[in-house]
Amino acid sequence: MKKLILGITLLSLISCKKESTFQYTMQDDVTFLASDDLQGRKTGTEGELKAANYIKERFAALGLSPKGNEETFFQTFSFAPKNDPHGEVRFRESGNDSLITGTNVIGYIDNKTSHTIVIGAHYDHLGMGGEGSLHRDGEAIHNGADDNASGVAVLLQLAQKLQGPSYKGNNYLFIAFSGEEMGLLGSNYFTKNATIPLSEINYMINMDMVGRLNTEKALAIHGVGTSPSWNQTVFAANTSFELAEHESGVGPSDHTSFYLNDIPVLHLFTGQHDDYHKPGDDSEKLNYEGMQMIEDYILAIISELDNNGKIAFTKTKDESAVVPSFKVGLGVVPDYLFSGKGMRIDGVSDGKAAQNAGLEKGDVVIKMGDSTVVDMMSYMRVLSTFDAGDTTTIVIDRKGENLTKEIVFIKD
Incomplete structure (x- = not known):
């Protein structure tokens, strides 16, 4: 009130x-x-x-x-x-x-x-x-x-x-x-x-x-x-x-x-x-x-x-692959402030693939299957290749230690 x-x-x-x-x-x-x-x-x-x-x-x-x-x-x-x-x-x-x-x-x-x-x-x-x-x-x-x-x-x-x-x-x-x-x-x-x-x-x-x-x-x-x-x-x-x-x-x-x-x-x-x-x-x-x-x-x-007139426009490198179509989700909230190599997890959703595999907030995903994850865009591109029911390995950096987990993807 x-x-x-x-x-x-x-x-x-x-x-x-x-x-x-x-x-x-x-x-x-x-x-x-x-x-x-x-x-x-x-x-x-x-x-x-x-x-x-x-x-x-x-x-x-x-x-x-x-x-x-x-x-x-x-x-x-x-x-x-x-x-x-x-x-x-x-x-x-x-x-x-x-x-x-x-x-x-x-x-x-x-x-x-x-x-x-x-x-x-x-x-x-x-x-x-x-x-x-x-x-x-x-x-x-x-x-x-x-x-x-x-x-x-x-x-x-x-x-x-x-x-x-x-x-x-x-x-x-x-x-x-x-x-x-x-x-x-x-x-x-x-x-x-x-x-x-x-x-x-x-x-x-x-x-x-x-x-x-x-x-x-x-x-x-x-x-x-x-x-x-x-x-x-x-x-x-x-x-x-x-x-x-x-x-x-x-x-x-x-x-x-x-x-x-x-x-x-x-x-x-x-x-x-x-x-x-x-x-x-x-x-x-x-x-x-x-x-x-x-x-x-x-x-x-x-x-x-303010006094520079109209500034020039340039295209950036990854716009052609911006919105991949996802059939599955990992069940994490990415850390968009992370500027290092990989995709750092800022939150894990209950009952989703990441939680089932033991991933935690703060983990940095550096590899999924055979593909290296270097940033958010590469993470999205790799994720878009999987279907519900697929199983793969995921490599994470957890406080400096590389760990390998098995992920079973479920429908997003």
Whole structure:
């Protein structure tokens, strides 16, 4: 009840006149977006639409211009639910009761320049669970504070700061994406129906799960290979983080949709945790000081490039093999902050192949069958070759000792 009352209070405050002196903190925004009242913000639900309206009102109060459809902040899209989880979603015209409608929320700062930076974060989540959830005990609200109310909260702070006099070298387009959890639907739709010409986009910065910065201040930054400008810039701007660099412009978040349209991207991520895709991902567990550090880091990156014009795009090496089709799963949560050789396990699911074989959190997978695993992409490629019922050996590095285990794959 406390969360509900606070959520209502925040929404009423946001509806006040734009000249209100109330200053929203990241914690204010996360507390509302991750409240029980929004029922997990699943795409197409009433809870997601409440979140969309909240973000719209925040954009308006910050003085952003609407850049959705028909001079509104909203860009809606409709699609039919997938029968095949590996199939492609097809967007449809609205008006059919069987369709799901998602809502991107888009605001704009027009500095009258020829280039625009896109700042993005998805706001949808898993609702009451179901597909994608790692919760095994029936329906429960998945509030998604880290995933991804955290990214939206940072985006809203950036929307305020980037109106300052130090950031006039680009225009800024802020997009809170819907449909990410269902397969990057909102960002995919936007790039196919962009409300500004894609040719004007300088680069895209994506924030997805930036709320759990650890004590080592480890921050994964993906997409550094998508422009020759990134490698120097991400280090020049960094004063706080232990960076785990990843070159690829493709990954399981919305930056991928922009990369596939030849736009340089960066994706910031503070890593997996035990509450990932579970009901325990709540607002009080976030590291708000860490989120502020990430906001400052993004501002520093933008400042480094502010007078450089449009930066060059480069393709990265592994985009052609990005999304292998999986018939089985190992039953682990990968450690996306790991920058060594192999795939380090950050969590093991109950009753799955990894637990049955005795794998543990912290193990580093270095070989599966006859194939060497050097990184996340090679791990996914090897995993895609197995069928349910197959048996193979897996070699892990456990605290410096190589161990060989037998894996029996079960249907994912």
